Amino acid sequence: MTQGASPSSAEAASLSFLLVPHRVQRGAELRTLLIGLSALGALTGLYVSWLHLSNPTIVSLSFLLVVLVVATMSTRRVAIATSIGASFCFNFFFLAPVGTLRIADPQNLAELFTLLTVSLLASHLSSQVREAQVLRQAAELKSALLESLGHSLKTPLTAVTVAANNLNAASLTMAEREEQAAIVRSELDRLNRLFQDIVDMARIETRAVAAEREWVQPAEIIEAAARLAEQSCDAARLDIDVAAERWLVRVDPRLTSAALAHVLENAGQYSPSGSPIDVSVAIDGNELRIAVRDRGIGIRAHEQHRLFERSYRGTEAQVQRFGTGMGLTIAQGLVAAEGGRIWADNHPQGGAVVTLAVPAESRAAAMLEAEAL
């Protein structure tokens, strides 16, 4: 679980990982900090050696400008670091005695203090605006999610309620009664899948997923995923690569198979019923890759970047009833918890290929056979 100063900032943090991966965020912070500090350095160089400028007001105002630009571009801590850098330059190069951090004139001390206070205040204000923005985005995502869930739940709940009442009617023939019972069963299956989606989504959002790695055969992961997904992806359609038994890999088998199950369901829904779905396995360096290819219409160029967005459904699927449209988003979240990635392509011979890549140590099963047998 995320620890945070207040519930709202914890919430923003837990959701922001879906928007921006942490490593990327830290890289961006470092870059902005470097740009800010170089801008300060360049200005100092310009004033000292070229313009021979010594009016502290112009210097401090221009430094403040740099801090403000940095504050709007990046996080609070970057802005604070830049403010401190600016105060240091101002003191060292422009306040008498120049070349030291000492200050002779009390008026200069006030000027330095003002620069530091104003720039810290500005960084604080601008980062507050940014946090509010993240929260608002999160709230929008959530209400979109709730809306889509509410919509997906209404149909099966209505069908079950009506069918269960129908079962009470005395006038029903045996065949009619069986039909009503069948409706109840199939709608309950649907509710069951929706419920699982919600649980998975909540686990990802509260970051209650921690990878537990163990040695397994990819075949076992695929088998477990196929069982989870059988509701919308008939096991008979799966064409599983024999290479799945050639290795042992060290991954979190539960996260990986839960993610794969969502990909399989997706493949089942987006391709003609009964058409084959290929599941292939590859070890690439330190990664286990599982690719799922369907025989559907593939991915249109304009859809590619939206595919992993929450509640986005491909054009074809608008007519299908099953699912919440969260499947690939959930798969992405589950795989991310293991440090893995997921992407989608078109197969040269048609159909979409969705690939999961998870960091994994691997061993050839043949190596262990001598020990085991």
Add this chain to the structure above:
Amino acid sequence: MSRPAQILLVDDELSIQRAMAPLLRSRGYAVMTASTGREALELFSRERPDLVILDLGLPDMNGLDVCRHVRERADTPILILSARGAEKDKVAALDLGADDYITKPFGPEELMARVRVALRRSLGRDAVLRGHLTRGGLTIDFDRHRVHRGEDEIRLTPKEFELLTLLVSHAGRVLTHRSILKSIWGSPAADQPEHLRVLMGQLRKKIEPDPAKPRYLLTEPWVGYRFADEDTELPQR
């Protein structure tokens, strides 16, 4: 049979009791119900049922403790009701001596199949491993350590045969990775499931018509393996 088999159903959810008890009765079993661990242990001591169906989430005590208490007093089969994703609890219960588990939500046929298999053990009718066993196209000759599929003999290594025999002798019941590892490689190997996974892969390649979609040697994800019982042609969950 002179009297119907007695089942003790332990679940604190009334709706589960109200749905499951009539189902079990309709299949000819006598059913008594308990909502708490204490009540369950009392009933167990007094009535000595033939089977205990136990939900692990009880209000007054940990289901695993109930499991342990029952095991201390008798060898009665225990069937665990568990939630999906609670593999650790399932494995803990199985290692404490529970016989099998079934994951909520389950269908009636799946439940009845598990109940039949569990009762078979309690009534002393577990498979006796002598002579032949034929299942589908597969024939296992326990006396001569031979396995045939149709006319063809399948050559198994001693460890493969041992694994097959172990699972067949508990047909229909799940065996945990740990318990299989212990009985085939001995206690020190209990924490090295990779050996078992490789051996199982080999065995499947030899006896399964389609190793990617096993018919006989079923995986219970993250828990263990199960040899398909004759009537375990279940809708898989």
